[in-house]
Amino acid sequence: MIARHRRPAQAGRLVVLGLPYLWLLAFFLAPFALVLRVALSQSALGRPPYTPVFDTLDPVILSQKLRELSLDAFARLAADSLYLDAYLGSLAMAAAATFVTLVLAFPMALAIARSDARLRPLLLVLVIAPFWTSALVRVYAFIMILKDEGLLNLALRGLGLIDAPLHIFATNTAVLIGIVYAYFPFMVLPLYAALDAQDKTLREAAADLGAAPLQVLARITLPLAWPGIAAGSLMVFIPAVGEFVIPDLLGGSGTLMIGTVLWSDFFANRDWPAAAAAAVVLLALLAGPLALYERLQVKDGALTPRETP
Amino acid sequence: MPLLRLEHVTKRHGGFTAVNDVSLTIGKGELFALLGPSGCGKTTLLRLVAGFETPDQGRVLIDGEEVTEVPAHRRPVNMMFQSYALFPHMSVEKNIAFGLVQDGLPKKEIAARVADGLRLVQLEGLGARRPDRLSGGQRQRVALARALVKRPKLLLLDEPLAALDKRLREETGFELVHLQKTLGTTFLVVTHDQKEAMAMAGRIAVMRAGRIEQIGTAAEIYERPASRHVAEFVGEINLFDGEVVGPDEDRRKVATAAGVLDIGPRARFAPGAAIIVAVRPERVVLARTASGAIEANAFPGTIAEKAYLGDVTLYRVAIAAGLVLRAARPNTGPGDEMFEPGDSVVATFAPESCVVLRA
Amino acid sequence: MRGAAPLPRAFVLCLGFLFLYAPIALVILYSFNASRLATVWGGWSLRWYGALLENEQLLASAATTAEAAVASATIATILGTLAAIALDRFARFRSRTLFAGMIYAPLVLPEVVMGLALLLLFVSLGLERGFVTLVVAHATLGLGFVTVIVRARLVGVDRTLEEAAADLGAGPVTTFCRITLPLIFPAVAAGFLLAMTLSLDDLVLASFTTGPGSTTLPMRIYSEVRLGVSPQVNAVSTLMIAFVWLSLAAAALLDRWRRSTRVP
Numbered sequence: 001m002i003a004r005h006r007r008p009a010q011a012g013r014l015v016v017l018g019l020p021y022l023w024l025l026a027f028f029l030a031p032f033a034l035v036l037r038v039a040l041s042q043s044a045l046g047r048p049p050y051t052p053v054f055d056t057l058d059p060v061i062l063s064q065k066l067r068e069l070s071l072d073a074f075a076r077l078a079a080d081s082l083y084l085d086a087y088l089g090s091l092a093m094a095a096a097a098t099f100v101t102l103v104l105a106f107p108m109a110l111a112i113a114r115s116d117a118r119l120r121p122l123l124l125v126l127v128i129a130p131f132w133t134s135a136l137v138r139v140y141a142f143i144m145i146l147k148d149e150g151l152l153n154l155a156l157r158g159l160g161l162i163d164a165p166l167h168i169f170a171t172n173t174a175v176l177i178g179i180v181y182a183y184f185p186f187m188v189l190p191l192y193a194a195l196d197a198q199d200k201t202l203r204e205a206a207a208d209l210g211a212a213p214l215q216v217l218a219r220i221t222l223p224l225a226w227p228g229i230a231a232g233s234l235m236v237f238i239p240a241v242g243e244f245v246i247p248d249l250l251g252g253s254g255t256l257m258i259g260t261v262l263w264s265d266f267f268a269n270r271d272w273p274a275a276a277a278a279a280v281v282l283l284a285l286l287a288g289p290l291a292l293y294e295r296l297q298v299k300d301g302a303l304t305p306r307e308t309p
Numbered sequence: 310m311p312l313l314r315l316e317h318v319t320k321r322h323g324g325f326t327a328v329n330d331v332s333l334t335i336g337k338g339e340l341f342a343l344l345g346p347s348g349c350g351k352t353t354l355l356r357l358v359a360g361f362e363t364p365d366q367g368r369v370l371i372d373g374e375e376v377t378e379v380p381a382h383r384r385p386v387n388m389m390f391q392s393y394a395l396f397p398h399m400s401v402e403k404n405i406a407f408g409l410v411q412d413g414l415p416k417k418e419i420a421a422r423v424a425d426g427l428r429l430v431q432l433e434g435l436g437a438r439r440p441d442r443l444s445g446g447q448r449q450r451v452a453l454a455r456a457l458v459k460r461p462k463l464l465l466l467d468e469p470l471a472a473l474d475k476r477l478r479e480e481t482g483f484e485l486v487h488l489q490k491t492l493g494t495t496f497l498v499v500t501h502d503q504k505e506a507m508a509m510a511g512r513i514a515v516m517r518a519g520r521i522e523q524i525g526t527a528a529e530i531y532e533r534p535a536s537r538h539v540a541e542f543v544g545e546i547n548l549f550d551g552e553v554v555g556p557d558e559d560r561r562k563v564a565t566a567a568g569v570l571d572i573g574p575r576a577r578f579a580p581g582a583a584i585i586v587a588v589r590p591e592r593v594v595l596a597r598t599a600s601g602a603i604e605a606n607a608f609p610g611t612i613a614e615k616a617y618l619g620d621v622t623l624y625r626v627a628i629a630a631g632l633v634l635r636a637a638r639p640n641t642g643p644g645d646e647m648f649e650p651g652d653s654v655v656a657t658f659a660p661e662s663c664v665v666l667r668a
Numbered sequence: 669m670r671g672a673a674p675l676p677r678a679f680v681l682c683l684g685f686l687f688l689y690a691p692i693a694l695v696i697l698y699s700f701n702a703s704r705l706a707t708v709w710g711g712w713s714l715r716w717y718g719a720l721l722e723n724e725q726l727l728a729s730a731a732t733t734a735e736a737a738v739a740s741a742t743i744a745t746i747l748g749t750l751a752a753i754a755l756d757r758f759a760r761f762r763s764r765t766l767f768a769g770m771i772y773a774p775l776v777l778p779e780v781v782m783g784l785a786l787l788l789l790f791v792s793l794g795l796e797r798g799f800v801t802l803v804v805a806h807a808t809l810g811l812g813f814v815t816v817i818v819r820a821r822l823v824g825v826d827r828t829l830e831e832a833a834a835d836l837g838a839g840p841v842t843t844f845c846r847i848t849l850p851l852i853f854p855a856v857a858a859g860f861l862l863a864m865t866l867s868l869d870d871l872v873l874a875s876f877t878t879g880p881g882s883t884t885l886p887m888r889i890y891s892e893v894r895l896g897v898s899p900q901v902n903a904v905s906t907l908m909i910a911f912v913w914l915s916l917a918a919a920a921l922l923d924r925w926r927r928s929t930r931v932p
Contacts, residue, residue, distance in 0.1 A: 012840050012841065013758065015750075016750045016753050016754050016758075017750070017754040017758065017767075019746075019747055019750050020747040020748070020750050020751035020754065020767075020771070020811065020815075021751075021754075021767055023747050023807075023808070023811070024767070024770040024771065024808070024811070025770075027786065027789070027804055027805075027807075027808045028770045028773070028774065028808055029766075029770060030789055031782075031785030031786050031788060031789040032785050034785065034788040034789055034792055035781075035784060035785045035788055038788055104684075104687075107680045107684075108680060108681070108684040110680075111676075111677045111678075111680040111681050111684070112681070114677060115677065115681070123681065126685060126688070127684075127688070129913070129916075130688050130689070130692065132862075132865050132912050132913070132916060133692055133908075133909050133912060133913075134868065134869040134886065134905065134908050134909070134912075135869055135871075136869065136871050136886050136889055136890060136893070137692075137695060137889075137905040137908060137909065138691060138692065140695070140889070140893050140897075140901060140905065141691035141692060141694055141695045142691060143893065143896075143897055144691075144694060144695070144698065144897050145691060145694065147897070151694060181687070181688075181691065184687070184688065185688075188684075234776070235775075235776060238776040238777070238778075239776050239777070239778055239779075241778065242777075242778020242779070242780050242781055243778065244778075244779065244780050244872055245871060245872065245890075249893060249894070259778060259780045262780050262781075262784070263780060266784060266876075267875075272788075275784060276784065276788065279780070279781045279784050279785070282778065282781060283781060286777075286778075290773065290776070290777075293772070293776060294768070294769050294772055294773070359831075359835055360834075360835075361831055361834070361835075380834070380839075381831065381834040381835050382833075382834045382835070382836075382837045382838055382839050382843075383837075386835075387835055387836065388831075388832070388835045390828045390831070390832055391828075392826065392828055394826065394828040394829050394831065394832035395832075396829060396832070396833075396847060397829075397851070398850045398851060407833065407836050407838070407846075408835075408836030408837050411836055411837035411838050411842065412837055455832075455836070456835075456836075459836060459837070
């Protein structure tokens with residue numbers, strides 16, 4: 001439908017595509033180019049606390065500057081075991097949280113997909129609604145629940161199940177619970193979409209061929225839900241790796257995640273090149289999952305966890 | 310003066326040539342059908358006329374004016390979409406008025422023409438309804454009215470009857486023909502259904518693989534198909550590949566796998582030519598024993614299958630060399646002679662019933 | 669034949685929704701707690717709501733947050749809708765992959781990274797951080813979400829409707845205004861609401877991109893929460909929840925009303 005000869009249509013096309021494109025180039029791509037630039041700069045005192053590298057396009061100066069390119073920040077990153085631990089800690093936490101979310105969300109998604117068709121829109125809205133509630137508030141609620149003198153311990157003690165309070169708050173367990181809770185809807189929705197798209201007659205055919213309900217689940221339902229599992233897992237894993245609020249508020253001294261390290265580099269230590277280098281490494285770590293996620297998005301187009309109520 | 314003229318129109322989609330060097334002329338007031346299987350290019354051709362697509366080569370002329378590069382909204386043609394494409398957020402009236410509002414007509418005239426349109430398709434009183442509250446037949450008529458109130462020079466109909474159920478289809482087909490006669494508007498219909506095309510259209514173009522294979526009236530296409538594809542696509546047919554074996558007085562004979570066929574006097578086929586002999590099933594006569602009258606083209610065989618369809622009974626007769634001959638016998642009354650599978654019969658057909666095609 | 673029997677299904681659903689809603693319910697409940705101690709129930713009271721009204725800093729932040737939300741959601745909705753149309757209706761264009769990538773990446777990209785990147789941009793452009801930079805950051809975040817929602821709806825809009833409009837004489841702009849936009853309007857509205865909520869909620873991007881004069885509500889809440897649980901935070905959280913849910917309900921009602929008052 002490319003209108004080679006239709007000038008007005010061509011102009012309209014330019015506006016429709018051009019406006020968001022320019023915005024994204026300016027406020028999405030350019031900033032990331034800058035992150036790379038700052039990561040390659042030397043730390044300096046003063047504000048902004050870095051010495052820019054490429055502020056000219058003169059080839060002579062540029063080549064000279066290229067030789068001065070500093071991998072300082074990256075070297076410091078590599079030398080400091082804090083960063084390595086933080087990356088590993090983030091990846092491990094994100095992986096564990098993704099797995100737990102998947103295990104918890106799958107029965108939920110299945111239950112919704114198999115519910116009465118008239119009930120399903122309501123159930124979906126109920127799954128999405130918490131997402132519309134401030135994440136900060138929802139994480140804050142878990143402080144109230146998980147603290148030593150919090151509601152969970154009060155309840156358990158009231159029921160006589162425990163004598164001493166459980167120390168969950170300010171541990172990695174609390175962070176895990178927080179992430180699972182915050183990203184639960186992100187997992188349920190793609191799973192639901194995949195399960196809902198499944199042809200019911202396939203399960204009937206499997207049953208007809210002698211498969212018991214659990215075998216149908218394992219051999220038909222689960223394998224066919226693979227796109228949903230992949231999409232949901234990526235939507236939890238990728239942001240969880242860089243999560244800041246949850247480890248900051250629910251974690252303790254033993255919690256080491258890159259989002260919080262980056263934050264304090266930036267706001268507390270004012271070491272911008274280090275923070276930028278940390279961000280670059282984080283992006284590099286996430287490049288694989290991100291590419292996978294993009295492909296899923298671009299291919300399915302409409303695959304989205306955030307439906308409208 | 311022709312209303313629509315296509316000159317050597319070619320349209321490619323990627324590497325696929327949807328329409329391949331098609332030239333076509335349709336006169337004013339014609340009801341013309343493009344007939345062919347899905348993927349033959351007929352819908353692309355229609356979209357080229359409507360202006361949704363621009364040809365890679367060739368020209369499109371409507372009423373003598375070249376419109377090849379004119380976008381759809383500036384062409385004096387309107388289309389009835391296969392899916393009807395009724396705007397779901399507008400009432401029937403608003404749907405019908407859409408094009409008139411677009412033309413900037415005064416309100417009074419729009420109201421009058423919408424009312425006329427509703428009356429034309431017998432939907433008076435339903436103007437305020439939303440499309441989703443209409444039956445399939447009613448939707449079809451709204452789509453028709455919406456296109457016709459613009460008084461287009463040419464109305465394009467994309468599979469106009471396909472979405473209707475079978476009973477409604479025939480009736481609506483006749484209504485369309487009647488409407489076309491009354492209004493005198495030129496209709497260009499696209500269909501994959503040969504019966505639909507034959508019942509409605511004055512002239513039919515049979516398309517295949519982006520090209521037009523034959524243009525003619527329904528009878529011409531059925532009785533004198535120009536190619537093997539047209540013969541096979543339009544109705545049932547028996548085909549024999551063979552070679553002309555020479556003049557026998559002024560008659561021609563053809564050697565085929567089923568034996569030697571007599572095709573009567575056809576001087577234009579010289580001996581040695583490879584040809585196809587085609588015979589419609591209803592021209593095949595079945596009898597228990599060979600009658601003396603027709604001695605040529607007689608094939609002894611056995612009834613392999615029988616299908617009683619009410620108006621006709623279809624037989625598949627196994628003849629020599631493992632070939633199967635299809636025969637159709639009209640059912641006229643309870644006294645009709647019936648054959649059963651396993652019965653020995655002789656199948657015959659007259660030389661003049663044969664259609665001869667170049668291989 | 670069904671994969672799961674009705675009883676376990678209801679059980680799973682109850683458990684799941686309990687997990688999702690109990691924390692929110694607790695925040696709301698304890699905002700009405702008379703006790704100063706956040707987790708000890710001391711009877712019903714509205715005293716913390718009263719205290720909010722006197723907290724002028726908080727009220728100023730709330731105003732900033734609301735203004736930034738409306739402004740950024742408006743930009744995100746316009747640009748996001750255009751992007752959805754470009755992705756869905758333009759067959760192929762160069763660098764489509766880059767375009768799609770830039771749209772979808774912010775949906776999952778860690779906010780710290782995006783915040784840092786935007787901050788560096790504003791600093792190197794010499795822009796003073798404040799309300800404008802905050803709006804730009806939130807609009808960039810919301811854009812992708814709007815695109816996803818609108819595109820999902822656009823896919824469902826039968827293209828022959830647009831062709832029919834063109835066939836009846838409507839040019840591209842008219843076709844968009846009279847056919848496409850009314851049909852995708854619910855999605856555009858939902859996209860606007862979501863972009864607004866994202867902006868209302870955001871702590872990380874705001875912390876990086878705003879200036880001292882434009883502290884947002886989540887930033888205030890965050891600094892309070894770091895000091896521990898406080899009844900006043902419960903109250904302000906409850907108000908935020910109420911605001912978002914009421915506006916969602918209003919939008920849903922409005923949509924229903926719009927539908928029912930159309931030509932029958």
